[in-house]
Amino acid sequence: MSGLIAIVGRPNVGKSALFNRIAGKRIAIVHDEPGVTRDRVTAEVEWQGRPYTLVDTGGIGLLRREKSDDIITKAMLDQVELAIEAAHVIILVVNVQDGISPLDREVAQRLRRGGKTVLLAVNKVDTHRAESGVDEFATLGFEKTFPVSAIHGEGIERLMSTAISLLPADAGRVTSDAEQPIASAEESESPGTRRPAPLKIAIVGRPNVGKSSIINALTKSDRVIVSPIAGTTRDSVDVPFTVETAGVLQSYVLIDTAGMRKSRRIEDSVEFYSVNRAQESIARCDIAILVLDAVDGIVEQDKKVADYIVENRKACIVVVNKWDLVAENVRKAREEEIERRDKKTRTEGTKKTLTTLGEFGAWVQEKLFFLDYAPVIFTSAKDGFHLDRLLEAVRYVAAQLQQKVPTAILNRTINDSIERRQPVSAGGHRLKFFYATQVRQAPPTFLLFVNTDELFSDQYKKYLGAEIRRAFGYEGCPIILVPKARPKTVAPIRKYDPERAQAEKSSGPRRSAVKPAAGKLRRPRAGARPNRPARITR
């Protein structure tokens, strides 16, 4: 059973601070500047054993008549309307230090018309003197008034106990597209809940490439704000999302993030925090979707974001969005190319224009060569082009992240690779491999026992990584190879050990992980084959 409690109020009254205080962690950006939170932020919270969904509506915006043409304000107003529609209990936050503003009155009026249960939280009651200002708010016409200090955590207990008691007993989970409850990974992993944690997918990229549009298109809702103004998304917003394929229900949390700009262009501290939160989102995600703009191509900042994904060793899918804007030109170029080919008019040495998605994909991978493990998908959030492929890629990469390579097959693959290409010796010493094992699935991490790790060059690491990829796929995932040297103090296994020889005589040869004399990996049992999965097709 879960109900929905929405926090509403005009900008800068302390909604986000209250949200954080109740949710118990720093989720929303709190900043002393009006209109900082522009999207709703949702969290699944528990108060005295009762689970419910808490929504920070992101400010009711300015008076309609004051700035009716401001699209962000309008979008914000729409979001609040949505939250009001979906909530069981609404907490209206006002600021005791400002007194009642005309906007408070407008909001209160709108809420009273809405007919939902409203609790009035008079915030910033940090001093005794401030307490006397609380009575003034009675004129807003709400029965239940709660003086609180979100920053100091005062009065929250009383407010929330009342809010919870007012949730309808049968309030089921809110399941509309517009307001699905969020189940964060940590919560899902908590003991007692058996549900697997939904996969966290961070949508990242430069400002204005269409990150929020992709989320809205995938969830078929207006869950996050989209606007042509770069820098619309300020906070990271978690959007729960469920898709059913072939009868299997998959749950994800899509994380909308702020566009990341060059740090020297960051204009204010709010943007600094936004970018910070976007980076945090990459750090906590399972898969990062790097969104590029088809019209702009790949610019320096795209590479920076890509770099950040690689640094964090995250699985990744590259999305080239706004394909609708270039599709027509690409189609024409393709026709011309075919015509040229038919007439054989292309002269030697002329550069071939890219005309197929496959060619474009290869070009993107070449440009982002350090992220070349990521599949490239071309989409249009506007007309829905290839969004199904994007979902397919997400499913595929998620499955790759769960792959566990049997040790025997892994060792045979590495052994064969070494046989095909020996490591180069340095100063008379050659790198020797003893044994390999997969120690982690996400990201796929392999421990390689070697004689000396200093001899394991980056080049050879790259070669072995590529060989593992060739054998097992791991498309979309970085492959991490960790060489582990045999400690110098440990002597190699003695050539002759009478006790061991005796034991082997009676029970057959004992399996040994380390075989220094052979200098190569032990062969796995015959018949074991690497199962390389099919690639994602564009």
Ligand SMILES: Nc1nc2c(ncn2[C@@H]2O[C@H](COP(=O)(O)OP(=O)(O)OP(=O)(O)O)[C@@H](O)[C@H]2O)c(=O)[nH]1
């Ligand atoms: N033609 C076209 N326009 C798009 C597409 N996706 C997004 N847009 C437009 O691009 C603009 C920016 O979209 P947003 O979704 O707000 O971009 P964002 O990446 O979330 O931007 P920030 O939050 O500012 O970083 C809006 O005007 C969208 O309507 C697309 O596939 N095709």
Ligand SMILES: [Mg+2]
């Ligand atoms: Mg956005």
